[in-house]
Amino acid sequence: MLNFFRQQSGSIKNDVLSGLTVSLALVPEAIAFAFVAGVSPLIGLYSAFFLGLITAIVGGRPGMISGATGAMAVVVVALVAQHGVEYLFPTVILCGLLQMAVGLGRLGKLIRMVPHPVMLGFVNGLAIVIGMAQLGSFKTLSASGTLVYLTGTPLLIMLALVALTMAIIWLLPKLTTAVPASLVAILAVSCLSLAINNAMKTESGDNVLATVGDMLRTNTQAAALNPAPAHGHAQVPTETPQGDEQAESPQSLLVSLNVPAQSTTDPIVEAEGKAEPAEVADVGISGGLPTLFFLEHELVPFNLVTLWIIFPYAIVLCGVGLIESLMTLTLIDEITETRGKGNRECIGQGAANLVCGLFGGMGGCAMIGQSLINVNSGGRGRLSGITAAVCLLAFVLFLAPLIEQIPMAALVGVMFMVVIGTFEWASLKMFRRMPRSDVFVMVLVAGYTVVMHDLASAVILGVIVSALVFAWQHATHMGADVKHNEFGNKIYQLHGPLFFASVSSFKDMFDVANDPDDVVIDFYYTRVYDQSGLEAINSLAEKYESLGKRLHLTHLSKECRTLLDKAGDLVEINVSEDPQYHIATDRLA
Structure with missing residues (x-):
């Protein structure tokens, strides 16, 4: 400009x-x-x-x-x-x-x-x-x-x-x-x-x-x-x-x-x-x-x-x-x-x-x-x-x-x-x-504005397309580093956001049938963003339970812990290691 x-x-x-x-x-x-x-x-x-x-x-x-x-x-x-x-x-x-x-x-x-x-x-x-x-x-x-x-x-x-x-x-x-x-x-x-x-x-x-x-x-x-x-x-x-x-x-x-x-x-x-x-x-x-x-x-x-x-x-x-x-x-x-x-x-x-x-x-x-x-x-x-x-x-x-x-x-x-x-x-x-x-x-956005002469709709369209592009790109960023601790527990350390677009990749990471009796999912480097992610965790916990295995979640945010009610006793959270997440305030609005 x-x-x-x-x-x-x-x-x-x-x-x-x-x-x-x-x-x-x-x-x-x-x-x-x-x-x-x-x-x-x-x-x-x-x-x-x-x-x-x-x-x-x-x-x-x-x-x-x-x-x-x-x-x-x-x-x-x-x-x-x-x-x-x-x-x-x-x-x-x-x-x-x-x-x-x-x-x-x-x-x-x-x-x-x-x-x-x-x-x-x-x-x-x-x-x-x-x-x-x-x-x-x-x-x-x-x-x-x-x-x-x-x-x-x-x-x-x-x-x-x-x-x-x-x-x-x-x-x-x-x-x-x-x-x-x-x-x-x-x-x-x-x-x-x-x-x-x-x-x-x-x-x-x-x-x-x-x-x-x-x-x-x-x-x-x-x-x-x-x-x-x-x-x-x-x-x-x-x-x-x-x-x-x-x-x-x-x-x-x-x-x-x-x-x-x-x-x-x-x-x-x-x-x-x-x-x-x-x-x-x-x-x-x-x-x-x-x-x-x-x-x-x-x-x-x-x-x-x-x-x-x-x-x-x-x-x-x-x-x-x-x-x-x-x-x-x-x-x-x-x-x-x-x-x-x-x-x-x-x-x-x-x-x-x-x-x-x-x-x-x-x-x-x-x-x-x-x-x-x-x-x-x-x-x-x-x-x-x-x-x-x-x-x-x-x-x-x-x-x-x-x-x-x-x-x-x-x-x-x-x-x-x-x-x-x-x-x-x-x-x-x-x-x-x-x-x-x-x-x-x-x-x-520029083309829609010129052709349709509607700035408001052009902005809404641009935001929607940008959101879809963002979701598509971040859906491929979900991954996990797999390791075992001295007790024989298998630890999945997640990387990338867990939300509706990455749920499928999240589920494919786990080998429920061959995993040991205790499995740990470490959320230190990730965050659960929506109900789809929470439901995916609950579904995974039910699969492990059906095989007599236990699923432990660590470094899960306070918001996610409140919403994970369906997992009940299946979820074990290490509160002492859970980080504090801060949400933007309205002071800048």
């Missing part, structure tokens, strides 16, 4: 400026994934505000940014389409309660189980997904209502501004680190874009260079031209116009999923047998202060039927949100060379989603792209996240017209630099030195 992520040191000035930079990048993200979820863009913006503010204050990872994300939006899109937006808010509240329960149960430490090859695959797959996701910003809405790529002069100008943005971010830190390079790049390219758009207009009067406002209107038009059935079903999205961790494009998604945009425009009018959108020129991000959802929306019945509907969605939201948040926490830990608190982050994410649901939000989790922008811009403390959230709300309340003029080219350039800094380039040189199994896991 490139070292420019580590160049900035934490300070109040850096936190404030980096928070402002992140807030600018949060606007299109929140709008985009609100459309993915099938809700109003303002819901996405308010969700990003509550999530960013609360996790910054009470979360376990200073400098990490949370907001409305594609991972959560994809889960709730079917719920909104089938049951209505009224069911979304209690689902998000229940998700928050479940996440807080996970944190209070100190289960955040489970993130330690993610192996390093899975982390490498996660990071590399994420970088590729973010890079591919920017292609959506090079599309525009054609006269027929379909999305097409830019061509000609608009494409060349946008590519030039993207390159200029990247050049500023790369070169400015070599001259000064007084201000975040990303913020300077966004402001400089925005001024240049404004001049270009004023000087050059299309025949229809549209901007040559797409802005945040243009993106919002494009999404609205796409939704209006492709209305949803009353009870549509969501499918897997394919790409996104902006750089969050999922590759979903709100424009193309709305076209393919037929998910409604929840009253962001006037109703569609019919003209000559073809649906045409009503006037969308006044669509924007301006709004007032958020209010409690039950003041504006009809309450759903509080009964078992409602719980039966929302609980599966809440479970999935809880799992997806925590996996992505804890993986982001681990990534920021590595970049900043500090350590966050997983359990506290679970509680913080839960509290944020709880409040977000109460105020009519769509829920969310940590945002990998925006978190990387933050640390790259020097944001290290909680103030950076607080600043980003407060600025985002200020944009909605006071500065919407200005924010809508930010060109997408500037934000795409910023995200391309995030891609360069995120990809673990050193992993390409490690292929020949890494075990083949680790290379396979890394490529599998």
